[in-house]
Amino acid sequence: MKQYDVVIIGGGVIGASIARELSRYKLSMALFEKEEELAFGVSKSNSGIIHSGTQNPPGSLKAKLCVQGNALTRKIARELGVDLKKVGSLIVAFTEEERLELLKIKKDAEILGVPGLKIVGRDWIRKHEPNLSAQACAALYASTTGIISPYRLVYDLCENAARNGVEFHLSSKVEKISALPVSDGKSGPRFEISTPKGSFRTRYLVNAAGLYADEISKMAGAGGFEIIPRKGEEFLLDKKREHLVNHVLYPLPTEKSKGILIIKTSDGNPMIGPTAHDVTDKEDLSTSDAGLKEVLESARKMIPTISESDIIAYFSGLRPTAGHDFIIRHENAVPGLLNVAGIQSPGLTSAPAIALMARDILKDNGLILRKKRFFHRHQREENHLFAIPLDKAKKLVKKDASYGDIVCRCEMVSAKEITDAISRGAMTLDGIKFRTRAQAGRCHGGFCTTRVMKILAEKTRRGLAEITKRGRGSEIVKGERGND
Amino acid sequence: MTERELIIIGGGPAGMAAAIAARENGVKDILLIERDQCLGGILNQCIHTGFGLEYFKEVLTGPEYASRFMSKVKSMPGIEISLRSFAVRLTKEKKLTYLKPGKMEKVKAKAIIMATGCREKTREMVHIAGMRPSGVFSAGLAQKLINIEGLLPGKEIVIVGSGDIGLIMARRLVLEGAKVSGVVEIEAQSRGLARNIVQCIEDFDIPIYFNHKISRIYGKNRVERVDIVRVDGNFNEIPGSSFEIKCDTILMSVGLIPENELIEMAGVVIDKKTNAPVSGELNKTSIPGIFVCGNSFKVYDIVDSVTRDSLIAGKLAAEYLRSRR
Numbered sequence: 001m002k003q004y005d006v007v008i009i010g011g012g013v014i015g016a017s018i019a020r021e022l023s024r025y026k027l028s029m030a031l032f033e034k035e036e037e038l039a040f041g042v043s044k045s046n047s048g049i050i051h052s053g054t055q056n057p058p059g060s061l062k063a064k065l066c067v068q069g070n071a072l073t074r075k076i077a078r079e080l081g082v083d084l085k086k087v088g089s090l091i092v093a094f095t096e097e098e099r100l101e102l103l104k105i106k107k108d109a110e111i112l113g114v115p116g117l118k119i120v121g122r123d124w125i126r127k128h129e130p131n132l133s134a135q136a137c138a139a140l141y142a143s144t145t146g147i148i149s150p151y152r153l154v155y156d157l158c159e160n161a162a163r164n165g166v167e168f169h170l171s172s173k174v175e176k177i178s179a180l181p182v183s184d185g186k187s188g189p190r191f192e193i194s195t196p197k198g199s200f201r202t203r204y205l206v207n208a209a210g211l212y213a214d215e216i217s218k219m220a221g222a223g224g225f226e227i228i229p230r231k232g233e234e235f236l237l238d239k240k241r242e243h244l245v246n247h248v249l250y251p252l253p254t255e256k257s258k259g260i261l262i263i264k265t266s267d268g269n270p271m272i273g274p275t276a277h278d279v280t281d282k283e284d285l286s287t288s289d290a291g292l293k294e295v296l297e298s299a300r301k302m303i304p305t306i307s308e309s310d311i312i313a314y315f316s317g318l319r320p321t322a323g324h325d326f327i328i329r330h331e332n333a334v335p336g337l338l339n340v341a342g343i344q345s346p347g348l349t350s351a352p353a354i355a356l357m358a359r360d361i362l363k364d365n366g367l368i369l370r371k372k373r374f375f376h377r378h379q380r381e382e383n384h385l386f387a388i389p390l391d392k393a394k395k396l397v398k399k400d401a402s403y404g405d406i407v408c409r410c411e412m413v414s415a416k417e418i419t420d421a422i423s424r425g426a427m428t429l430d431g432i433k434f435r436t437r438a439q440a441g442r443c444h445g446g447f448c449t450t451r452v453m454k455i456l457a458e459k460t461r462r463g464l465a466e467i468t469k470r471g472r473g474s475e476i477v478k479g480e481r482g483n484d
Numbered sequence: 485m486t487e488r489e490l491i492i493i494g495g496g497p498a499g500m501a502a503a504i505a506a507r508e509n510g511v512k513d514i515l516l517i518e519r520d521q522c523l524g525g526i527l528n529q530c531i532h533t534g535f536g537l538e539y540f541k542e543v544l545t546g547p548e549y550a551s552r553f554m555s556k557v558k559s560m561p562g563i564e565i566s567l568r569s570f571a572v573r574l575t576k577e578k579k580l581t582y583l584k585p586g587k588m589e590k591v592k593a594k595a596i597i598m599a600t601g602c603r604e605k606t607r608e609m610v611h612i613a614g615m616r617p618s619g620v621f622s623a624g625l626a627q628k629l630i631n632i633e634g635l636l637p638g639k640e641i642v643i644v645g646s647g648d649i650g651l652i653m654a655r656r657l658v659l660e661g662a663k664v665s666g667v668v669e670i671e672a673q674s675r676g677l678a679r680n681i682v683q684c685i686e687d688f689d690i691p692i693y694f695n696h697k698i699s700r701i702y703g704k705n706r707v708e709r710v711d712i713v714r715v716d717g718n719f720n721e722i723p724g725s726s727f728e729i730k731c732d733t734i735l736m737s738v739g740l741i742p743e744n745e746l747i748e749m750a751g752v753v754i755d756k757k758t759n760a761p762v763s764g765e766l767n768k769t770s771i772p773g774i775f776v777c778g779n780s781f782k783v784y785d786i787v788d789s790v791t792r793d794s795l796i797a798g799k800l801a802a803e804y805l806r807s808r809r
Contacts, residue, residue, distance in 0.1 A: 240745070283704055288613045309756070313608045315616060390573065390581060394588040401586030406519065406570035414583075444606040446622045450633050464635055469618035473705035476618055477635040478732065481660060 003189055003201040004028045004167075006367070009174050009216055010208035011035070012043035013150060013351045014343050016157035018206055020076075021355035022362075023164035025369045030202075031158070031166060032195060034173035034212075036471035037431040039154035042210040043348070044434065045285075045317020046150035047234065047263050047271065050074075051346040052089060052116070052142035054109040055253045061326045063112050065350035065357065070144050072352035080156040081381035082148060087264050089145035089248040090120070090129065092136050092302060098252055099138040105253075106140055116143030131244055131303050145248050147266045150348055151434040156379050159424060163376045171471070172197050177205070177219040179334070186366075190336040191220065204367055206338045206358060211282045211320045213341035222331040225341060229282050229318035230256070232274025233291035236313040237306070238442055239411075242268045249302055258345065260298035262306075267437055268386070272299040272306065274317065285316045312442045319344035326350070328357055330365045338362060382420065385412050386437060407455070408448040410441025418452060422459045430470040432456065449476070489513035490801055491580055491593040493571050493746065496525020497787050498778020498794040499599030500553040503563050505798025506597070511805055512562045515591065517569040517582055523557065524550035525601060526624065527787065529631045532652055534679070538788035549787060574750040576771055594808065595773045595801045598747055599794060602740040602779040604649075610738050612644075614701035617708075623649040623737040627656070636660060638733025642710055643667045644698055646674035646681070648785065650737020655684035665729050667692040668712055670719055675739075677785060698734070699726065707732050742780045750774065767797040775801050 006022060008015045011033030019031050035041060053067035077084035093099040099119075106117050120141050125132055129139075162168055176194040180201065189201035209216040214227040237244065244262070251259040257276035265271050273295045292314070299306050322342025331337045338361055340354060347354075363369050385393050385403065397404040402416040413436045421435035429445075429452060432438055438452055439445030445452070453467045453476060468474045490511050492499045495518030503516050522528070527535070530546030537543060540552070557563055566584065573581040578593045604622040619638055621629070626637045627649065639662050643650045646669040654664045667685060672694050674681050685692055693712065699721060700711040714725035742760045744752070753762040753770040760782055761769040767777050777797030778790040 240748070285704075286613065286615045286700075289611070289699075292611055292613075307756075308611075309609070311608065311611070312606075314611070390588070393572075393583070397583060397586060397588045404570075404583040404587055405568065405585040406572075406583055409519065409570065412570075412572060443603040444608060444622070446604050446606065446625050449625055450628055454633075464633065470705070474618040475706070476637075477629060478638050479636050481630060481634045481636050 001199055001201055004030050005202070006204040006206060006362070007032065007191070007193060007200065007202035008206040008208055010041070010210055010213075011038040011154070011158065011168070011170070012041050012208065012210050013039070013046070013154050013157070013348055014210070014340055014354060015206070015208035016154045016161065017351040017355040018208060018340070018358045019161040019166045020157045020164070021352070021359055023161045023166050024371055024375045026372055029166045030169060030200065031161070032169045032172045032174055032193070034171070036171050036427055036468075037425065038158050038168070038170070039151040039434065040430070040470060042318060042320055043150050043154050045232070045234070045315055046348050047261070047274065048148050048150045048265055049248055049263060049348070050084065050146035050148055051349045052109070052144040053112055053114040054091065054105055054117070054140065054142055055250070055258055056112070056346065057324070058108050058111060060324070061328060062346060062350065065326070065353040066346040067113050068353035069346070069350040070146075072356075073148070073349060074146070076157075076352055077148060077153070079377050080160055080379040082153050082156050083266050083387065084146050084148045085266055086144065086146045087247055089142045089250060090139035091250045091252060092132065093138045093252065094133075094135050095137070101252055102138060102140045114142065114144070117141065129246055129249070131305060132249070133302055133304055136302070147248065147264055149266045155424065155435060160376065160379050164372070169195065169197060174216060174219070177216070179221055204336045204338065204362055206340060208340045210343070211318055213320060213339065214322070217331070217337070217339050217341065220334055220337045222334045222337055222339065224331070224339070225322045225327055227320045227322055227341065229279050229284070230321045230344065231277050231279045231284065231316055231318055233287045233295060233316045234271055234273030234314065235292065235295055235311045237270045237272065237310040238312050239268045241270055241310050244270045244303060244306070251298065251302065260295055262299055262302055267440070269312070272296070276319075278321075279318070282318065285318065287314050287316050313440070313444065326354070328354060328361070330361050335365070384417060384436065385414055407451050408436075408438035408441065410443050411437040413438040415455060418455050419459060422456060426456075427460065428468050428470050429453070429456070429476065485579070485590050485592050487592045487594070488515045489593070489805055490515070490595045490597065491591060492516045492597045492599055493580075494518065494525065494599035494601060494780070495520070495523040495565065495567075496599060496601055496778070497527055497550060497553060497790050498601065498780070499525075499597070500557045501791045501794035502597045502599055502777050502798040502801070503557055504553065504560065505795040506802050507560050507562055509799050509802030511802045514563045515566060515593075516557070516563055517566045517571060519568065519570045521568055523554045523565065529624075529628045531631050532656070535787050538786070539791050571746055574746045576751045578773060595805050596775065597797050597801050598744070598774070598776040598780050599778050600743040600746065600780045602742045602783055605736065605739045605741060607734070607736050610736075612698050612701055615703055617701070617703040617706050619703070619707035619733045620701070621733065621735055623647070623653045623735045626653055626735050630656060630660060636662065638662060638731075640665055640731040641733045641735060642698070642729055642731045643735045643737060645669060645736060645738035646676050646692065647737040647739060648676040648680050650735060651676045651680040651684040653735055653737070654690050655688055658688050658690070664688075664690050665731055666690065666712075668696045668698055669694050670697045670715060671695070701734065707734055710734065740779065740783045742783060744776070744780055747774060747776065767793065767800055773804055
């Protein structure tokens with residue numbers, strides 16, 4: 001039976017960040033993900049904001065890790081070649097009372113060490129954010145807020161971790177965790193995990209299972225918390241409205257969330273949302289008419305010109321909440337088990353800081369960390385036609401003809417980008433969409449779905465009827481014509 | 485940068501008719517660019533009949549109708565056809581950049597005719613609440629899957645909207661052995677042609693629900709069922725009228741939108757509601773020398789009208805070029 005020093009459960013941004021961080025050391029490691037591809041759980045619906053670190057309760061893990069994570073993410077994005085745009089953010093006040101609230105947020109944030117904050121007034125707002133409502137009277141500007149593609153970050157972290165020796169097991173839901181009798185106190189395995197693809201042993205178990213972290217913790221013999229899914233509905237606008245806003249715009253935060261934001265995204269389409277409502281079903285990713293209404297109303301309060309016809313896509317995500325703060329702790333009752341749970345917002349931002357904290361906790365609990373002589377820090381860069389100027393595109397097309405073979409017309413994605421995505425692990429149409437944006441535009445795959453299916457089928461040597469949207473059970477077609 | 489008299493973007497029925505008319509009216513240097521690997525556009529997937537009744541006074545299939553124009557366009561000297569060519573940028577000076585495998589070309593034209601057709605409205609544009617499983621297709625994509633790729637999109641179908649493509653697909657799917665459980669139309673009557681209602685729906689005993697809409701989609705991975713609800717004159721749901729239909733597939737046939745993003749980029753004034761160019765005259769735009777024809781100018785019911793409109797556009801472009809000589 002295969003044996004590891006560390007097993008990570010969960011292939012979202014938290015699992016990926018911990019995997020990459022630990023891949024610097026001489027350890028045998030594996031990551032297990034239940035879905036067919038990485039980032040298919042909580043991370044895929046993330047808004048992609050690298051928060052500056054305002055709006056978090058002082059003294060919380062969130063507050064500390066978010067500020068650290070903001071700086072660390074910048075470094076990691078540079079190393080991996082992931083596009084991170086430092087666009088800055090505004091928390092917008094509409095009344096004198098709200099303006100005073102901004103001062104308080106600023107003060108709290110400065111104590112936490114958030115850099116680059118200033119209060120701006122009407123004139124500044126008019127000049128830098130002309131579409132913002134005339135009712136806006138002041139804003140708290142934070143220069144370090146950035147935007148990133150959450151899934152591309154996960155893919156690149158994992159690829160980098162894999163290059164540094166971490167094994168990845170996809171479609172490998174952990175179904176059972178057994179404690180092993182301790183034979184060798186210093187280095188022997190302590191857990192045996194069962195998946196549909198076999199059983200594996202490990203000495204340390206990192207639980208980064210997102211919405212299912214409570215179930216994994218229970219399976220491992222700890223329990224101790226419950227994950228409540230908090231749904232967020234988000235609505236994407238047409239790329240034509242790319243310049244609707246120049247910053248990430250927040251209203252004043254509420255008890256439950258940062259409110260309905262106007263989000264600049266790294267792919268160009270502005271996004272509005274998310275709602276924040278607790279639900280019971282961990283698979284309920286439905287959107288609702290009420291959610292649309294709520295988001296549109298709140299968004300229009302900030303940007304009155306947003307119209308319903310600007311919306312080209314919508315989706316829901318579930319935040320895995322476990323109380324008000326993150327849970328990051330070694331369970332002393334179950335030696336070797338590290339729970340990293342309840343990682344809701346600002347989880348994406350905090351991820352690299354969480355990874356460092358996880359590393360330190362493991363070390364404190366006996367994991368021996370010896371640096372590898374050579375760690376592959378850098379990732380080769382990926383080319384996306386939509387993100388580069390035309391003269392650079394011209395050179396690419398000359399170098400590789402299939403860059404000139406456009407598959408997705410709305411988002412300008414070439415056959416080359418699609419085959420690249422597949423060679424880097426995409427197995428489903430959603431996996432290709434997240435990596436390349438093919439089918440993510442205004443026609444929603446009306447024109448390119450068949451071509452993308454054909455490329456995917458050919459490259460992965462499968463029949464067209466086997467191609468899925470997001471894994472087994474989500475096949476695109478029901479078979480070939482004339483034969484069942 | 486090379487210069488051309490006239491560039492036509494789009495090699496469907498509109499682009500082909502415009503090219504022919506421009507050539508017949510004296511334009512000697514025409515570049516016709518088409519992103520697909522053959523001319524014909526959407527007609528290639530429309531294997532049903534009913535095309536050409538007005539223009540040819542004959543009953544033709546889509547590919548037959550297209551092939552008549554294809555042979556004519558190909559036989560005309562002075563029309564260069566560039567396939568697998570994808571226009572990426574157009575400026576108001578009529579400089580066009582396009583990509584094809586292995587090449588990026590930049591061309592300046594004296595006149596441009598846009599014949600880029602239209603795209604289908606999606607589930608996202610009409611906002612249907614619920615899950616987002618696999619199995620929700622635009623009717624045109626379903627048509628392409630069946631007629632071009634030989635794949636069956638689903639077995640138990642609900643069609644949203646009674647546009648012509650949806651009606652034609654209802655019949656097509658029944659003929660392929662699928663069960664079409666209903667056509668759900670929010671309006672009080674169909675937007676499709678009367679002949680399609682009779683030949684595609686009534687003749688096949690497919691239930692059609694007017695004044696109804698889908699209020700929710702269920703299914704985690706694949707569509708499992710939908711809630712259907714009756715609406716009043718203002719499209720508000722009537723409480724208590726909801727019922728459920730089991731299905732694995734939903735086809736959206738809720739309208740078409742002219743594809744005019746390229747000329748919008750060039751600065752042509754576009755009507756935000758219809759996505760068509762704002763224009764006082766047929767086929768003209770706010771930029772002299774940039775013409776738009778066929779479904780990208782106005783969504784037509786039948787291809788014969790597209791041809792008629794596009795022949796005029798070709799002639800207008802020829803006149804424009806003559807006047808500037």
